[in-house]
Amino acid sequence: MIDQRAWSVRVHEDFRDLEQLEGQWNHWAEDPPFRRYDWQRTWWEVYGPGSLSRKRSRLCILEVRHGETLAGIVPLYREWHPLWGWVLRWLGSGEVCSDYLGPIAPACYQEHVGRVAIIALHALALGKSRFQDVAIDRSAAPRLTCHRIDWDGMRADDPAVQAVRIQAETLKWALDVRPTESSWQLALPRTWGEYLDSLQPRSVRRRYRKLSRAYLDHPDLVLHVVGKQEVFGTPCDDNWQSAWNILVQLHQARRRQLGDQGLFASTQFEVFHRRILTEYLPSGRAALAWLEWQGQPIAAEYLLLSGKTVMAYQSGINPDFLTLSPGHLMSLSLIREAIRWGFETFDLLRGDEPYKRHLGARPTPLVRIRAAPPQVSARWRFTLWNWGRHSRELLRRMKAKNIDFGGTMMEDDQVAAVDS
Known part of the structure; x- marks a missing residue:
């Protein structure tokens, strides 16, 4: 049972401020390498603002405390998009394809850290330093705002996922949660013969x-x-x-x-x-x-x-x-x-290729969460994105059914252009 001590969130834009938390971070990460401090820090050093593809990106790690107790770490970065505004994503996202991402917290705090993270991002979108029972220290990132979150690679059964969904709906965020490709795990038997x-x-x-x-x-x-x-x-x-x-x-x-x-x-x-x-x-x-x-x-x-x-x-x-x-x-x-x-386990990770089922692996559902706070600019950006997504799906269905577009069949590169 979590007591009623106040919650606080501090925003970090420099990994050097978090070096003293590396041991706790790795302990709570429960060993998947994608969630570890060294994996995510290295990813940021390679793919962060020093790279050509992410010049307009900033670190945005949330340190969540319950009273004086460190309750969890939310390892995010924010990136500017000319249409979607400031988008917050997990460290390790993109072509590296890190699985099992999410808040880093002990089991007793996972749901609470998910809830507090959304409240903190909501307060930042409003330009406030406190909202409900959460105080936000933005001294290290005074100009931080949030127009959208795009969180990929999360386990559907992660307690933080449900907490994020509930809190986002409560705060009237626009919300899109959908399954992605699963990850696949094979429980290894004691002998090769048993496996076959x-x-x-x-x-x-x-x-x-x-x-x-x-x-x-x-x-x-x-x-x-x-x-x-x-x-x-x-x-x-x-x-x-x-x-x-x-x-x-x-x-x-x-x-x-x-x-x-x-x-x-x-x-x-x-x-x-x-x-x-x-x-x-x-x-x-x-x-x-x-x-x-x-x-x-x-x-x-x-x-x-x-x-x-x-x-x-x-x-x-x-x-x-x-x-x-x-x-x-x-x-x-x-x-x-x-x-x-x-x-004891052979993990084939993300991707629904048939060979994984043939090898005896079982799927673990993953989800992708996209959401935007209820502010006007964030909401219309999200609506524009949602319209584009529906249009892409419609074009794919029509292409799959060989529907003629004005007498000319759309080629793959035309659909790809719309998709981008």
Whole structure:
């Protein structure tokens, strides 16, 4: 039961003001790397106002206190958009695709921190230093305002999500909450045989048994792992730069074959992960793996490690070896090794690709929250965005039904132009 002590929120625009909270931040983050202080600070250093894409962005971290007690941290940044105004998003958003984002707080405070965060943002939109039972210290950010929040990658069952929805509706915010792609987790059994026996339907089970018999124990198939030896219990390759280069090359080759530029075409994406890996590989929070067939790399995987969970964060496959099903072979190899290493969960993260269900994973729903305070400028901006969203959906449905637009079918690039 939370007592009636007053709530206060302090706004921070500099990570240096929060260095003393790093230990508490990481303790409350409950170990998913996307929520950790070092992940989010590194993201801000790479993707913040020093980058060309976010020159007009500012840090906006809310430190929430209940009386004198630190109750939680809300790690946001704000970015100016010529149509939507000042938009508040989670640190770690965008192409890095961080999952499980949200307020950082102990279980007893999670709902309260979600509620207080919305009240504080409401007060900032009104230009007030107090609203209801919440006092706001904006001395570090005197010109801060909020026209809209755009919060992606939150678990639908996060207690803060429901608190945010209820409080936003109470304060008459315009609100749009909708599911996004799920993240997918596989509960690992005790043995490899139990895992294969659990696969459904029977056609999938037969296929994976066949791949397992034909390749997983074949001497020409070799799995290499770069990481902290104590985590895996076996000697690991220590040249992570070579492993990284294999991952980048295979990812880019496959994406180019599919007509996509690939994530590593982004210099920021590569810089961010190189910096993360220099910290996470020695500490056992990350690993790089690649699979060789007859001496040729055919698949690679970038793994994040969180307690008893292995997260398959990013991958690449060799397009010259597609007949071997390199992606499936890599997933099966890693799942088998994760069981042997003593992990309990294999997390395939966000994305509703069919192979995740075939591997036996189960979905965890994620949501995206967009909302705007009831002030006139914020409300008309939100209405404009909502109209544009409905128009895009209508155009997609009409295109899917091959409806003729004035005698000319809309091409993909025309729909994309409207979508942007």
